[in-house]
Amino acid sequence: KKLNISHSQITRLYSRFHSLDKGENGALSREDFQRIPELAINPLGDRIINAFFPEGEDQVNFRGFMRTLAHFRPVEDNEKNKDLTSGEPLNSRTNKLHFAFQLYDLDRDDKISRDELLQVLRMMVGVNISDEQLGSIADRTIQEADTNGDMCISFSEFTKVLEKVDVEQKMSIRFLH
Amino acid sequence: MLRDAKQRCGIIAKESTSLEEELKDIRRNCSSPELDDSFDMSDAFYFCRRGIESIVDDEVTKCFTAEELESWNLLTRSNYNFNHISSRLTVLWGLGVVIRYGFLLPLRLTLAITGVGLLVVLTAMIGFLPNGRMKNFLSEKVHLMCYRICVRALTAIITYHHSENKPKNGGICVANHTSPIDVIILASDGCYAMVGQIHGGLMGLIQRSMVKACPHIWFERSEVKDRHLVAKRLSDHVKDKSKLPILIFPEGTCINNTSVMMFKKGSFEIGSTVYPVAIKYDPRFGEAFWNSSQFGMMNYLLRMMSSWAIVCSVWYLPPMIRQEGEDAMQFANRVKAAIARQGGLVDLLWDGGLKRGKVKDTFKEEQQKLYSKILVGTQEVRSRS
Numbered sequence: 001k002k003l004n005i006s007h008s009q010i011t012r013l014y015s016r017f018h019s020l021d022k023g024e025n026g027a028l029s030r031e032d033f034q035r036i037p038e039l040a041i042n043p044l045g046d047r048i049i050n051a052f053f054p055e056g057e058d059q060v061n062f063r064g065f066m067r068t069l070a071h072f073r074p075v076e077d078n079e080k081n082k083d084l085t086s087g088e089p090l091n092s093r094t095n096k097l098h099f100a101f102q103l104y105d106l107d108r109d110d111k112i113s114r115d116e117l118l119q120v121l122r123m124m125v126g127v128n129i130s131d132e133q134l135g136s137i138a139d140r141t142i143q144e145a146d147t148n149g150d151m152c153i154s155f156s157e158f159t160k161v162l163e164k165v166d167v168e169q170k171m172s173i174r175f176l177h
Numbered sequence: 178m179l180r181d182a183k184q185r186c187g188i189i190a191k192e193s194t195s196l197e198e199e200l201k202d203i204r205r206n207c208s209s210p211e212l213d214d215s216f217d218m219s220d221a222f223y224f225c226r227r228g229i230e231s232i233v234d235d236e237v238t239k240c241f242t243a244e245e246l247e248s249w250n251l252l253t254r255s256n257y258n259f260n261h262i263s264s265r266l267t268v269l270w271g272l273g274v275v276i277r278y279g280f281l282l283p284l285r286l287t288l289a290i291t292g293v294g295l296l297v298v299l300t301a302m303i304g305f306l307p308n309g310r311m312k313n314f315l316s317e318k319v320h321l322m323c324y325r326i327c328v329r330a331l332t333a334i335i336t337y338h339h340s341e342n343k344p345k346n347g348g349i350c351v352a353n354h355t356s357p358i359d360v361i362i363l364a365s366d367g368c369y370a371m372v373g374q375i376h377g378g379l380m381g382l383i384q385r386s387m388v389k390a391c392p393h394i395w396f397e398r399s400e401v402k403d404r405h406l407v408a409k410r411l412s413d414h415v416k417d418k419s420k421l422p423i424l425i426f427p428e429g430t431c432i433n434n435t436s437v438m439m440f441k442k443g444s445f446e447i448g449s450t451v452y453p454v455a456i457k458y459d460p461r462f463g464e465a466f467w468n469s470s471q472f473g474m475m476n477y478l479l480r481m482m483s484s485w486a487i488v489c490s491v492w493y494l495p496p497m498i499r500q501e502g503e504d505a506m507q508f509a510n511r512v513k514a515a516i517a518r519q520g521g522l523v524d525l526l527w528d529g530g531l532k533r534g535k536v537k538d539t540f541k542e543e544q545q546k547l548y549s550k551i552l553v554g555t556q557e558v559r560s561r562s
Contacts, residue, residue: 013233016233016234019238019239019242020238033232034535035238036231036232036235036237036238037235037237037238037527037531037536037540038227038231038235038236038237039228039231039232039235040535040536040541041536041540041541041543041544042224042227042228042231042541042544043224043541043544043545043548044221044224044225044228045228045541048224048225048228048229048232069229069232069233072226072229099225100218100219100221100222100225103221103225104218104221120221121216124220124221124224124545124548125545125548125549125552126541126542126545126546126549127542127545128545128546128549128550129549129552129553133553137215137216137552140215140216141216141217141218145218153218158218161218162218162219165203165219165222166203167222170202170203170219170222170223170226171222171225171226172226173189173226173229173230173233174189175189176189
């Protein structure tokens with residue numbers, strides 16, 4: 001209800017959830033996601049899969065599945081459902097940015113350290129760039145973003161750096177129904 | 178173009194922009210819109226979105242389940258989202274069940290048993306004849322007759338197109354693979370030498386009988402892994418012009434007839450003429466795809482025989498030869514594209530082996546390499562790898 005997804009979209013997503021659930025136990029494990037070839041070859045595949053699983057959990061049910069996907073609904077849909085009492089919708093700009101932030105924040109401590117940034121960068125470039133060069137890229141990125149001098153990127157610093165980026169469009173998927 | 182048509186049936190709209198274009202677009206409003214030696218935290222957005230899109234809808238996993246129909250064809254098995262629409266429809270469905278299971282199925286079973294039985298007995302008998310024209314002639318007639326009985330047993334309504342391109346001796350016939358029935362459909366219109374692994378049980382019995390009447394190529398399970406042995410036996414066979422054309426399904430596994438997946442290059446290395454054949458089933462009358470992880474062979478045959486009918490079209494495409502400077506993989510892709518085009522199927526590069534196995538790491542490494550090139554420029558990356 002809070003997710004604001006139409007009935008037909010829910011049906012299709014459920015059908016998709018079911019087809020991914022090879023064990024037929026009503027929940028998806030990490031292996032179920034890994035079975036999707038296009039996701040397995042995505043450099044950030046593991047991080048994306050991780051976003052579906054709450055801290056310490058190994059299974060995600062349909063509700064959790066939809067909840068995570070709801071972040072990617074286009075923002076325009078909210079205009080039709082102005083429900084001020086339900087709080088900020090999952091697919092708001094802030095929540096989309098937060099989703100991306102958590103891709104980088106490996107230990108979920110609300111800060112992106114140099115180390116975490118390096119690890120994610122390494123995932124994206126594979127073996128093709130040297131440690132030194134990657135290190136200098138990481139340093140430069142932190143330097144540009146870090147305003148309070150703690151050598152980490154907090155969520156507000158992250159938001160500031162990306163304020164000009166069209167997050168709404170880039171972090172949305174368009175449903176056809 | 179065909180790709181778009183299929184994606185319109187999907188859940189989401191996917192844009193086919195390249196990594197470079199996307200990153201430029203994302204960074205458009207930032208301080209450093211040039212893509213050289215700079216990283217932006219927003220780069221992750223591209224991979225993130227692509228990843229989520231593939232979770233919601235990807236082009237590979239759906240090749241391994243039966244295609245969804247737009248409107249119901251009164252078979253429970255095709256009913257994905259059960260909605261009770263009307264009582265009248267339920268009555269019609271009930272009537273359908275009675276007809277299919279009470280009348281069609283017993284009739285078809287009888288025919289099938291007759292067909293298979295005759296095949297085993299007659300080929301064994303022909304096996305006693307000395308090799309020669311008489312044997313080949315009789316073998317041909319027997320094979321064709323038995324396969325045609327089996328076709329009737331499935332109520333397969335087949336339309337053959339371009340029969341002038343039918344495979345000739347010394348050639349290799351390749352076709353897209355949807356189910357074991359493909360063999361019966363092709364073999365009822367022409368004589369082929371089959372290739373495959375020897376099975377046990379009934380299947381093995383049939384195989385052993387068939388090979389008495391004319392030379393088929395059956396492999397022991399252990400021999401299947403030996404690529405050189407396989408290649409040698411195949412090429413020995415095609416060199417002998419008196420032997421029948423070989424029938425091979427290069428995908429290696431059953432795909433759901435909406436797409437054609439990667440062709441294994443083994444058959445294309447042999448160097449003989451390739452006769453491509455496209456087979457397209459009409460799913461409205463009965464879903465022909467064999468989802469081997471979902472049900473076994475017997476179950477599958479039962480479902481086939483209790484559907485309305487198997488309706489399909491077979492196109493014999495003009496023969497193709499490997500050209501100068503083309504390697505086996507390129508040749509395979511060329512043939513695959515021709516088959517996909519004719520059958521109205523999506524031409525995919527993915528390996529059918531993904532049905533059971535994991536995707537190779539090299540694909541991920543390609544993606545990483547591509548991104549690295551954008552990040553630091555092509556020169557640096559080339560020198561490193």
